[in-house]
Amino acid sequence: MAPASEAHRTHPLSALLQGLIWGAGVAVALAWQLLDFDDLQWWALASIPAGFLGGLAAGYVSWLFTRYVIDDAEIRVERGILFKSSRRIPFERLQSVDINEPLIARLVGLSELTIEMAGGSDSRTRLRFLTLVEARRLRRLLLTRAHGGSPRDETGELPPEEQRVVLHVVPPDQIIYGTLLSLDFVGTVLATLGSVVAAFLLEDIGWALLPLILPASWAVVQMIMTRIVAQWNFTLSRGERGLRIERGLLSRSSQTIPYDRVQGVGVVEPIVWRRYRWARLDVDVAGYGNPGESDGGVSTTTLLPIAHHDLAMRIVEELVPDPERGTTEPVRPTHRSRLFAPIGWRYRSLAATAHTVTTATGWITRHRSIVPHHKVQSVEFSQGPLERRRGVASVEVHTPDGPVSAQIKHLDAAVARTVTFEEVERARLARRTQPPLAASSADASIAPTISRESSQPSGSTTFRGEP
Template sequence: MAPDSDVAAPEATGLRTHPLTAVVQGALWAAAATAGLISSLVTGDGWGELSPLVSLLVALGGGLVLGLLLGFVTWRFTRYVIDGTELRINSGVLTKSSRRIPYERIQSVDIAQPLVARLLGLAELRVEMAGGKDSRTSLRFLRVADAHELRRVLLSRAHGDGTTTPDEHRAVFTVVPPERVILGTILSLDFLVAAVGSVVLVVTMIWFGQIVVLLGGVLPLASWLAQIVARRVVQQWDFTLSRGERGLRIERGLLSRTSQTIPFARVQGIAVREPFVWRRLGWQRLEVDVAGYADRETEQDDSSSSILLPIADRVLAAAVIEMLIPGVRTEDLVRTRAPRRSWPFAPVGWRNRWIAADRTAFIAHEGWIERRTSIVPHSKTQSVELRQGPLQRRLRVATVEVHTPKGPVDADGRHLDERDARAALVAQLERARASRT
């Protein structure tokens, strides 16, 4: 049921999510049970005397039945209400809970479609609020049209419009072709290491006949390879970046589709990564610190929400950076470089360590095999710290750290001359103070 302009009165009992939520939940539980069984069989733990096929069927059927029951109970006792001041989600069977989300605290509203939900035309609504790791609230599952309509309602009221106006006009900024994502993944150094290592172990295993001994090395490499492909190809498939008045929207995914909103005001910094092979082709990957996302990534072991652009040439990457941090420059700046005497900390990479700043942002650069440039707007600087260990004191070097919310951005000037580091600390504090006032 789609919300209208006056969705529900405060005293209303509320709306239910889609009844097929139980089916999606059952499929997710069955998949989790099957994955757990396969993992136990690979590690040598079985289910007693049952054959692998019977065990698989038992896990699949048991997970499906349990998931269906849990999904139905969850659906039956979950209702949501949209009134004039807040979104309220009531749930619970024995213990009742009511999650209240004032409109003014809503930062963004995302839409996710796991594979089974996508096949059934359903979607999960994820509401991001200002706060810490418990700031996400989800509604599982709604019809896709209802999810988009509810997102328009919530964003409209969050921004003070008070009406369910149509979604803001968005212009597609860029679409990353799947073949480019695949090529970039194949040419990444970690993929090449995992692929070559797996092939070498398989050939060695066949040649010497030591299957059991070498299987322990093949499986971790194969698992690493699968994770790389899933994270960089499957999750970033058909990556589309569009822009609206209030922020960017990212749509991506081959099997499960995700629509993620990045409000301009929540961007805390940008990291530019240049893997070894990519540098020769002029390619870069952009990652972004978004306030509130990092804690959930740590819990779920998923960094996909930090990807701002999976692969791009330097011109496109510079255009996206300019869109989020207007006026920033990474070239033609006065750079403070790490001195030669800091080589014990990075025998080769010390040459690539430097920091710089313009009127807009603080910039830190490092890396030899993979170069990383971290860009932090002065207004997003939380604190600045000078760190100097015993060996650093002996070599007269120090590290200056510009603190931002936890995420891919790491704006540290490592092992600089101690006088340069102290001067950079004082200067960055002044820039941060001035940008806020």
């Protein structure tokens, strides 16, 4: 094995792959801009293959000048010819390491390594492309280092790939049903069908609706692609250091969420799904940020796209110790808050357990946010002018940016104040009992893992949810 600080290149085929991607992009853009079939110009025709070749060349050059170096404290990625960029990623700042196999790369057995750090939109580093074996080896090395472990023992070997226990494989039919039964999908399909029908009824001017039909159909196709194809074979497995998510039919992606980097878990139950007791799980990890609108419901923050509620809760227990134990009497808004949410106020509540604080909200789609006390960033108590007139106030428990947001609006003002300082107190206690997780000695944070392991004696069972 090479010495630790030697510079590595990505796989030579990445030059070709990246070149193809860029070349195709340039060629399509040029074709779109320049081609005029009524009046074909030779230079317009020639520019398309030229653009394609240019893209290929750029791919080669970018490969030639991309290097990564791993030493004792960090991984460094260097890029660029004219504008050199060098990014250093100290191991202890690492939040998660993912492996993606976009379809085109997967065809030739290559994959992309994504390294996530906390902070900012630019905190993601991609290494494309590596062989799958190399990507896995790197991930193992990075994750071991991130947890303060030594990269290799005396014999100079990497620790072997850890044993993983498959927790759940989401059956494809459940993903399909779940998508078909989700409100936004049904809404989009109805809108599309509606406009098609309208187009047929308005025979003469029906074609004018085409600009409406095309994007709507495209949205339907995209939803099917992102939700069903991207979440095909969604596999959740448990290892020593974290949960792993593997998913995708065409493009595969493999994601590791270290236990101690989980900032909060969200349980989402849309109205139709509740009939079947289905739920979706979201997870807050510093650095993942908010799922973009364009993701259409699939993103790195999805922990489990669809599963039976009981199964989902068992998965939550994997991440959050004892979410149910020692549950306090839930705090609910007063009837004075009816003004703000005529129906919704009955569905809002906040409860705390020994380890977590849980808020619930929503009556069409029910959201439950579970935040461990020792991950609470800050607690806010606020009151607007209308709230003051009704004698109510709101409490928000801040977590790093992501899909999970633990807040309860319009509690009785005095109760809200009590809740705020109770949560501050619980968070303080949790931080004390939890050995402080100094960034460099993340091992200390395995503590909750131990209690969890002992509560799962039959560690090798695979449980599946019944739809």
